[in-house]
Amino acid sequence: MLTWPEKYQGIFVMKKKLDLILKETLEKCFNKGVLEKTALPDYVIEIPNNTNHGHFATNLALALASSQRRPPREIAEIIVEHLVDTGDLLEGVEIAGPGFLNFTISREEWYRLLLEIASPEKDFGRSDQGAGKKILVEFVSANPTGPLHLGHGRGAALGDTLCRILEFTGYDVAREFYINDAGQQMRLLGESIYSRWRQLTEPEYPFPENGYHGDYILDLVKEISRSVDLKSLPEEEAISRCSELGKHTMLEEIKKDLEEFRVIFDVWSSESALYASGSVEEALEAIKEKGQLYEKDGALWIRTSLYGDDKDRVVRKKDGQYTYFASDIAYHLEKWKRGFSKAVNIWGADHHGYVQRMKAALKANGLDDSWLSVLLIQLVKLWKGGQEIKMSKRAGHYVTLKELVGEVGVDAVRFVFLTKNHDSQLDFDVDMVKRQDSENPVYYVQYAHARICSIFRKAASEGISLPDRPQEVLNELNLEEEMALVRLMAEFPPLLEDIARRLEPHRLTYYLTELASGFHKYFNLGTKEPDKRIVTDNVSRSQARLILAEAVRKVLVNGLCLLGISAPERM
RNA sequence: GCGCCCAUAGCUCAGUUGGAUAGAGUGACGGACUACGAAUCCGUAGGUCGCAGGUUCGAAUCCUGCUGGGCGCACCA
Numbered sequence: 001m002l003t004w005p006e007k008y009q010g011i012f013v014m015k016k017k018l019d020l021i022l023k024e025t026l027e028k029c030f031n032k033g034v035l036e037k038t039a040l041p042d043y044v045i046e047i048p049n050n051t052n053h054g055h056f057a058t059n060l061a062l063a064l065a066s067s068q069r070r071p072p073r074e075i076a077e078i079i080v081e082h083l084v085d086t087g088d089l090l091e092g093v094e095i096a097g098p099g100f101l102n103f104t105i106s107r108e109e110w111y112r113l114l115l116e117i118a119s120p121e122k123d124f125g126r127s128d129q130g131a132g133k134k135i136l137v138e139f140v141s142a143n144p145t146g147p148l149h150l151g152h153g154r155g156a157a158l159g160d161t162l163c164r165i166l167e168f169t170g171y172d173v174a175r176e177f178y179i180n181d182a183g184q185q186m187r188l189l190g191e192s193i194y195s196r197w198r199q200l201t202e203p204e205y206p207f208p209e210n211g212y213h214g215d216y217i218l219d220l221v222k223e224i225s226r227s228v229d230l231k232s233l234p235e236e237e238a239i240s241r242c243s244e245l246g247k248h249t250m251l252e253e254i255k256k257d258l259e260e261f262r263v264i265f266d267v268w269s270s271e272s273a274l275y276a277s278g279s280v281e282e283a284l285e286a287i288k289e290k291g292q293l294y295e296k297d298g299a300l301w302i303r304t305s306l307y308g309d310d311k312d313r314v315v316r317k318k319d320g321q322y323t324y325f326a327s328d329i330a331y332h333l334e335k336w337k338r339g340f341s342k343a344v345n346i347w348g349a350d351h352h353g354y355v356q357r358m359k360a361a362l363k364a365n366g367l368d369d370s371w372l373s374v375l376l377i378q379l380v381k382l383w384k385g386g387q388e389i390k391m392s393k394r395a396g397h398y399v400t401l402k403e404l405v406g407e408v409g410v411d412a413v414r415f416v417f418l419t420k421n422h423d424s425q426l427d428f429d430v431d432m433v434k435r436q437d438s439e440n441p442v443y444y445v446q447y448a449h450a451r452i453c454s455i456f457r458k459a460a461s462e463g464i465s466l467p468d469r470p471q472e473v474l475n476e477l478n479l480e481e482e483m484a485l486v487r488l489m490a491e492f493p494p495l496l497e498d499i500a501r502r503l504e505p506h507r508l509t510y511y512l513t514e515l516a517s518g519f520h521k522y523f524n525l526g527t528k529e530p531d532k533r534i535v536t537d538n539v540s541r542s543q544a545r546l547i548l549a550e551a552v553r554k555v556l557v558n559g560l561c562l563l564g565i566s567a568p569e570r571m
Numbered sequence: 572g573c574g575c576c577c578a579u580a581g582c583u584c585a586g587u588u589g590g591a592u593a594g595a596g597u598g599a600c601g602g603a604c605u606a607c608g609a610a611u612c613c614g615u616a617g618g619u620c621g622c623a624g625g626u627u628c629g630a631a632u633c634c635u636g637c638u639g640g641g642c643g644c645a646c647c648a
Contacts, residue, residue, distance in 0.1 A: 042588090050591070059590065065628060072628065097591045098628065143648080185648055299646050310574070310644065317646040324648050352575065353643035376576080378641080419596095420584065423576065425641080427583065432597085440610075441596075447610050458607050502587070510585060513595080524612040527604065535607045542607095571610070 011113065011490040014105060015045055017089050018056055024084040026060075034078050038067040047491065054094065054102030055487065061099040072099030110486050111474040117489055117551040118470070123168075124551075125493045125558050129500060130171030136335055137163050139346035140258065140265075141178040144250040145189045146214055148257050149391070150380040151348055153401035154426065157417035157564070158377060159346045160263040161505040164562045169500040174340070175265045178331060181247055182271040183324065188212065189250075190243025197221045197230055197242070214397075220246050257402050261410055262564045271327050274334070280322055283330035284315060292364040302329070304360035313357055329361045332372065336362075342371060344503060346422075349376045373503060377422045383429045408433045411565045415442040418509045418563060441513060445556065446568055448516035451523065452553040453569040459535045459546060466550060467543040476544035479532065481522040485548060488518055489555050496562075505563075512559045519552050 022045075029035040041063035048057045061076035068075055076095040083093060092104040117124045139159030142152050159175070166173045192211040196218055199205050224230070224245045230238045251268075258265070274280050284300070287293050292303045293315070300316035302325075315326040335343050347354070355374045362372060382389040382399055391398035405413055412433045419441060420426045433440060459465060467473050477483070492511070499507055526533035534545040560567045 044588080044590085046590085048591080049586095049594085053591070057591085059629095062590080062628065100591065180648070183648060188648095297646080301646095314646045319646080321646085323646070349576085349642060351643090356575080356643095376642090378576090424584075425577090429583090435610095443610050444596095447608085451608060451611080455607050462607095498587075504587080507585085507587090510595080517595090520611055521613090523607080524603090524609095526607065527609090527612075530606075533607050571608090 011494060014089065014109060014113075014490075015056065017087070018045055018058075018103060021084055021089070022058065022060060022079075025079055025082055028082050028084060029078060032082070034082065035064070035075070036068055038064075041067060047487075048102070051484070053096060053100070054092075055105045056103045058101050058103075059099075060101060061095075065099070075099065076101055107475075107478070107483075110483060110490075111471075111477070113490055114474065114477075114486050114547065114551055115470055117554060118466075118547050123558070124489075124554055125496050126168055126170075127493060127497055128170040129497045130166060130169050132172075133170075133341045134172045134174070134339060135166055135342045135344065136174045136176055136338070136340040137166070137344045137346070138176045138178055138335075139344075140254075140263075141180070142254060143180045143185055144247045144254065145185050145212055146250065147216055148254055148401040149398050150382065150401060150404060150428070151377065153261065153404065153413060154380050154417045154422075155346045155348070155377050156258060156261055156263045156401075157414045158375065158422055158505060161414070161418055161508070161563055162344070162346075162499075162503060164564065165496055165505055165508070166500050168558075168562060169496050171500065174267060175263075176267040176269060177265045179251065179268060179270040179272075180324075182275055182327065186243050186247060186272075187239075189246045190239040190241075192217050193220050193224065193242035193246050194230070194235075194239045197225060220249055223249055257400075257405075261401065261405060261414070269331070269334075271331070274327050274330050275322075279334060280327050280330040283333045284326065286333070287329070287365060290365065302361060303364060304357050307360035307363035309357045309360035313361075325357070325361075328358065329365075332358065332362060333365060336365075336367060336371070342373070345372065345374045347374055347376055349378045352376060375422050375503060378425045380417075380426050380428055383427055384431060386431075404428075404430075411446070412440065412442045414564050415445075415509060418506050421504070421506055441509070442565065443571070445512045445516045445560065446566070447571060448519045449553060449556045449560070449567045450569060450571045452519070452549050452556075455534050455549055456546070459542065462535060464535060464539060464542050464546070466546055467540070470543075470547050473540040473544040474547065476538075476541040477548060479522075479525075481518070481525060482545070482548055485515075485518050485522060485552060488515055489551060492555050492559070508559060508563060512556065512563075515552065515555060515559070519549075 023040075026035070026040070030037040041060070043058055043060040043063040045056055045058045048054065061079060062072045064075050065072040073095060076099040079101065080093055080095060088106050089109055090103055091106040094102045096102050116122060137159055139155050140148070140152050142148055148156075163173045163175050188208060188211055191208040192213075195205055195207045195211065199207075200221070220242075224242060228241055228245065230241070233241065255268075284293065287302060292306075294301055294303070298318040299314045301312045302315050303312050305312045313325055314323055315329070316322050332343065355376070358374070359369060359372060363369060382391070382404075389399060401413075408430060416428055416433055417426070433442075456465075477486075495507065495511055499505055523534070530536065531538075534542065534549055536542050536545075557567045
């Protein structure tokens with residue numbers, strides 16, 4: 001039976017303890033009169049980039065400099081001199097640079113954290129930061145007029161990973177796909193299909209202006225003519241059948257492609273349903289009651305300009321038709337009514353101009369600015385053989401998500417889509433991603449996992465496994481590389497919370513690459529120096545290193561899982 | 572014309588409430604396996620953080636102006 005420690009002594013606790021020590025120390029200095037009593041300044045306790053700067057560093061002395069009217073280094077010395085050392089947390093403190101305080105945490109404290117990570121019961125990195133908060137993430141939301149392209153894929157990877165991280169950090173998350181299935185574009189889809197069908201027998205039959213040119217339209221023609229006898233219908237009815245069935249088929253396809261991409265939505269909501277249920281009218285009525293609507297030139301306007309938009313916007317046209325904006329407002333008010341404490345939209349960068357007006361419309365309805373966050377994703381450019389593959393949706397020739405996934409695999413596509421900030425353009429080099437070597441960032445991380453699994457197999461073959469009493473072997477861990485790994489893993493939970501707060505999932509790929517790198521580096525020590533291998537002839541040392549390896553493995557698994565990427569045991 | 576975003580190594584990009592010597596991958600060059608997986612590791616080279624001011628103990632990060640790029644400014648969807 002394993003005996004693991006129950007109490008979590010992680011990095012939060014360390015930081016909190018340290019902060020307490022600092023506050024008590026200051027109090028002491030004030031009371032003794034060695035420092036002038038002032039309000040607490042804004043200071044930071046952080047993990048320094050440079051390992052020479054200790055495990056934690058604070059700028060407290062620098063922050064005090066102006067109110068104390070003394071040089072920061074002098075203040076730092078006073079603080080160190082009066083440091084209230086309560087427990088066994090600290091191993092050392094140094095004054096450095098202009099007056100930073102660098103703290104070293106005791107080894108025992110790090111061992112406690114390591115056991116916490118490796119513990120089989122604990123989902124390391126999971127937190128309850130978002131407890132009680134319901135958050136709605138709307139993403140992809142592709143029009144059902146064609147297959148998903150790379151931009152949708154990027155949005156899908158971003159949105160899904162964000163959702164996974166939000167869930168892991170305690171939020172109640174709903175993944176939602178909004179179907180723009182009202183209005184002109186559905187009509188155009190129907191006409192495009194119908195026209196292609198007619199052209200089978202009448203090559204001269206006109207194709208609609210702005211119609212959809214892709215080859216998939218021909219597939220839809222085949223599909224539809226199998227179940228419907230278009231010939232027997234009047235033209236108008238045939239087109240509307242084509243529109244209806246085309247949409248249905250496209251949606252099924254989109255759903256299938258997304259599932260293949262490991263993205264499952266909780267809710268599929270539809271624009272046309274908003275009209276059918278009267279939600280659009282209802283929403284406008286509510287806005288009207290707030291006095292935010294007015295008529296001008298025969299159209300109905302909303303006063304978004306009062307709330308940060310450049311100008312007021314039309315919600316109902318002169319011809320009586322509602323604008324797209326009207327249903328969008330209704331949709332977002334619906335989201336609000338469903339009780340979400342926050343909404344996140346992931347939109348293509350071409351919807352840029354929409355953000356401000358959407359927020360303004362919500363504000364006009366009394367909603368807070370920060371309730372809706374919109375993440376805009378920039379273009380994906382595809383490179384192959386050193387050439388950019390130009391795409392044009394209009395002309396109907398573009399690489400679909402399905403094709404790319406078929407070529408390089410889900411793992412690689414998801415990973416690469418998340419290696420960049422959503423706000424910057426992304427170059428996807430197919431050749432690089434297809435190569436099964438170091439140039440491929442996904443393999444780098446997955447390989448670290450497979451390698452650890454391999455080490456466990458090796459250890460097992462020599463009769464070595466994780467110890468029953470891990471506490472008793474841990475002091476075998478004292479290499480700098482080993483402690484660096486522990487410290488790096490300690491940053492995982494706060495990183496996830498930060499990602500959840502700032503909606504920046506791409507940071508996870510960087511972190512995992514860094515962790516994998518730390519492990520590869522550590523592993524390679526053993527090629528030169530056999531006593532630095534994980535599996536050595538010293539059993540307790542091997543066991544200690546297996547605990548470390550297991551901890552790394554768990555963080556890698558959790559991280560990859562959050563990215564929606566597999567963690568293979570062999571490659 | 573107005574608004575938003577971006578500008579960091581040859582290339583692609585990280586750099587997160589302003590912190591110490593600005594990082595990684597890739598490309599180039601040179602090294603490391605008869606023993607835990609070389610899909611790995613180590614080393615060298617590479618920078619006026621677009622330009623110019625400002626704020627302060629301290630700026631890639633905040634402010635202003637400029638230059639260069641992207642996107643958006645519909646009674647389209």
